Amino acid sequence: MRLLLIEDEPEMRQTLSEALREEGFAVDEASEGIEGLEKATDTEYDVVVLDVMLPGMDGWEVLRRIRECRRTPVLMLTARDSTADRVRGLNSGADDYLVKPFDLSELLARIRALIRRTVNQTQPRLDIGDVHIDMVARRVTKAGVNVTLTAKQYALLEYLALHQGELITRSQLYEHLFDENETSLSNLLDVYVSNLRKKFGHDFITTRRGQGYCIENT
Amino acid sequence: MRFSKSIRWRLLLWYGLLLATLLGGFGYTAWRLEVSSHYQQVDHELQRRISAITNALRAFRSPGPIRPPRVDLKLPPADAALFDASDSRGYYYAVWLREAEPAARSAKGPAQLVRPESGDASPRQRGNLREAFLFAAPVDCVLVGCSTEDDFASQRRLAWLLVTVGGVVLALGLAGGWWLVSRALRPVQDISHAAARIAGGDLSQRINTANTESELGELATVLNSTFTRLDDAFAQQARFTSDAAHELRTPVAVLLAQTQAALNRERGAEDYRNALLANQTTGQRMRRLIDSLLELSRFDAGHEPLGRQECDLVQIAEDGIEVLQPVAEAKHIVIRRELSEAMCHVDPGHIGQVVINLLTNAIEYNREGGEVKISTFREGDRAVLVVADNGPGIRREDLPYIFERFYRADTARASAASRTGLGLAISKAIVEAHGGTLVAASEYGHGTVFTLSLPAVERAATQGGSADLTD
Numbered sequence: 001m002r003l004l005l006i007e008d009e010p011e012m013r014q015t016l017s018e019a020l021r022e023e024g025f026a027v028d029e030a031s032e033g034i035e036g037l038e039k040a041t042d043t044e045y046d047v048v049v050l051d052v053m054l055p056g057m058d059g060w061e062v063l064r065r066i067r068e069c070r071r072t073p074v075l076m077l078t079a080r081d082s083t084a085d086r087v088r089g090l091n092s093g094a095d096d097y098l099v100k101p102f103d104l105s106e107l108l109a110r111i112r113a114l115i116r117r118t119v120n121q122t123q124p125r126l127d128i129g130d131v132h133i134d135m136v137a138r139r140v141t142k143a144g145v146n147v148t149l150t151a152k153q154y155a156l157l158e159y160l161a162l163h164q165g166e167l168i169t170r171s172q173l174y175e176h177l178f179d180e181n182e183t184s185l186s187n188l189l190d191v192y193v194s195n196l197r198k199k200f201g202h203d204f205i206t207t208r209r210g211q212g213y214c215i216e217n218t
Numbered sequence: 219m220r221f222s223k224s225i226r227w228r229l230l231l232w233y234g235l236l237l238a239t240l241l242g243g244f245g246y247t248a249w250r251l252e253v254s255s256h257y258q259q260v261d262h263e264l265q266r267r268i269s270a271i272t273n274a275l276r277a278f279r280s281p282g283p284i285r286p287p288r289v290d291l292k293l294p295p296a297d298a299a300l301f302d303a304s305d306s307r308g309y310y311y312a313v314w315l316r317e318a319e320p321a322a323r324s325a326k327g328p329a330q331l332v333r334p335e336s337g338d339a340s341p342r343q344r345g346n347l348r349e350a351f352l353f354a355a356p357v358d359c360v361l362v363g364c365s366t367e368d369d370f371a372s373q374r375r376l377a378w379l380l381v382t383v384g385g386v387v388l389a390l391g392l393a394g395g396w397w398l399v400s401r402a403l404r405p406v407q408d409i410s411h412a413a414a415r416i417a418g419g420d421l422s423q424r425i426n427t428a429n430t431e432s433e434l435g436e437l438a439t440v441l442n443s444t445f446t447r448l449d450d451a452f453a454q455q456a457r458f459t460s461d462a463a464h465e466l467r468t469p470v471a472v473l474l475a476q477t478q479a480a481l482n483r484e485r486g487a488e489d490y491r492n493a494l495l496a497n498q499t500t501g502q503r504m505r506r507l508i509d510s511l512l513e514l515s516r517f518d519a520g521h522e523p524l525g526r527q528e529c530d531l532v533q534i535a536e537d538g539i540e541v542l543q544p545v546a547e548a549k550h551i552v553i554r555r556e557l558s559e560a561m562c563h564v565d566p567g568h569i570g571q572v573v574i575n576l577l578t579n580a581i582e583y584n585r586e587g588g589e590v591k592i593s594t595f596r597e598g599d600r601a602v603l604v605v606a607d608n609g610p611g612i613r614r615e616d617l618p619y620i621f622e623r624f625y626r627a628d629t630a631r632a633s634a635a636s637r638t639g640l641g642l643a644i645s646k647a648i649v650e651a652h653g654g655t656l657v658a659a660s661e662y663g664h665g666t667v668f669t670l671s672l673p674a675v676e677r678a679a680t681q682g683g684s685a686d687l688t689d
Contacts, residue, residue: 011472011500019479079467101471104478 001115001155002026002176003047006036006062007077008054016049019104024138024151024158025111026179033057040066044175047114049107052078052089060092067093073114077102112136119162126161129218131200133161147199152177156192160205160215169212225406226399233395237388245380253373257348260364261341263309264350267362270297271311275357289313289322289357301326307364314359321357334359346370405434409441421449461624462511465639469504473497510640514623517647524565524651528675531560531569531594531603538573539592546581546590553577556593560601562672564652569672572645572656576605576668579641583666584609601674608665617660621646 003025007013010031017027028043030036033054040048040062048066052059063074073095078085081099089097095117096110112135116124126133130143138154140147149157155177160168173189193205193213206214274293291313293301301309301324310327312320320331332344334351341350349363405425412425424445425438480493516522539553546553573592580590584607591606612620619625624639649656654672 009468009472011496012468012475015472015475015479015496019475019482022479022482079464079471100467101474104475104482 001046004028004045005049006030007051024155028180033062037062037065045072047111048072048074050076063092164215165217167212167214229399234392237391241384245384264362267300268352271360291322309364312361313357469500473500507638510638514644526563526565528563529566531601532557534570535592535594538577542577550587551581551584552589554591558595560594560596561675561677562601563675568648572648575641575645580605580607599674600671603670606667611662611666612660613662
């Protein structure tokens, strides 16, 4: 899952992006409004985390402009906690609203909930045949046996599983699994896919030659 | 409001008393004048008749020792008409010789005639009768009288008329007075109501001063401007508190995020160490912010003691440059100085802090290899210190706000996250506590000039008791 963090406070931005990367997200960063808006409109992020107080262009304006062309879920961060501010945030098209200072675990939970909601998935657990994915603990079992995955392998599995039955193109996968700083070699994806096939069986992920990958509906 | 304490009622009472006294005085005087002029007329008529009788008696010769008991008085027809019985006043006369009984009298007249004594004043009032008399030869005494019954009646009518008119005037006067007093006191009521609403917490209330150009209108205007200033002060305080809370939230949010991110999983010692270092940085930032807030609130409350002494801005500038020289060198910034004597009576510690603050800004918001110029001089009765840089400058739209608390020009914020946004606000508070001014001028793209101006003092002749001379 790839997300964009628009936050002007350097320490805050650095801390959050590191924590999010540890959680397996591909994180892009922007330190002010206009830069953030450009990135948010250029790339299809899974979630945008948007601070309200931004130099250049404030968070409200950024949100309004994003909504003109994208339906990306947006989580607003702000130090203003009056009800009027929250209502304004939600009425402006924000999908969620979190007041600073917040708990990191709450931010992570809300981001995950937003991602699930976008793919109409209400449960934080997915079952595909005998493969069970716990998206909160980020743990995968096959027939009750724990399967160890690297962060990227897990991210690939989770993305395909959340879009079960859909054809996911390679460029889609590149866009959602790697952040702007990662040099994504074109064959890297094939390596991850073959790793997953080794662990879950060759038919678990089908390849549509020249188009992309898919986890078929069971 | 108690009745006896009400200004309206007291004014009206005094006004009524005054009006009643005036009306009473005038009415009584008018009545007296009318009555006395009327009696003068009556007396004049009586005198005419006495003259007529004495003229008629002129022919009368005393008959000698044996006086006839009666005098035969013949009045000429013209004079006889004076005692015409048809006259409503009923003029009558009596003539006495030596006896108690009159020697002659008119046909009409009161049954009882009293002979005047020689000492009595003429004319006299005897009940309803007014009588004039004359002790004159050849007879002993001539008396002429008339009834004043009609006069009494008309005098009473006049008195009643005066009382009635007076009463009506008094009533009208009181009504007019009530109107005037109410009108004059209406602004007081407005003021009182507005003040009550403001006391109730609605600071946006104002007194309506549309149609009060009187002294009370002035008062209302003064009060309104006071309310406005109070309102502004409260609003500023509220904004400051909310800004302060907001500014404190940010480092707390960073602190929490850093700590929770570190605790999220098992890590090596190096990671924990880094997390603690980051926490320390954030903690220090919070400390700076809290220190600044406290300092600012002390200046706001006017509690910060100022250890004033005579000092030269040259020395303060030199001290500031010494502190910041290493920072400037690190950014390859040259500090030029143009210092000439500028004595003032200030707290060198606080003013030094201001100078360091200005120099820090000039260096931090400057470009690599830029230049900072600091100059001091005396200008009239002001001691002036100017810090000028040739950095990027401040945008015109930001310039009016740079002394506001927590205001950071957008472009500056990201690069100066460690700063509190209170430096210039504190500097201004310090300078103003010294009776000075701190202003900024800037041309975007060409640099910024901060001018600090303080009341100047003369250098004391002897170095010894300088403090006494300048306080």
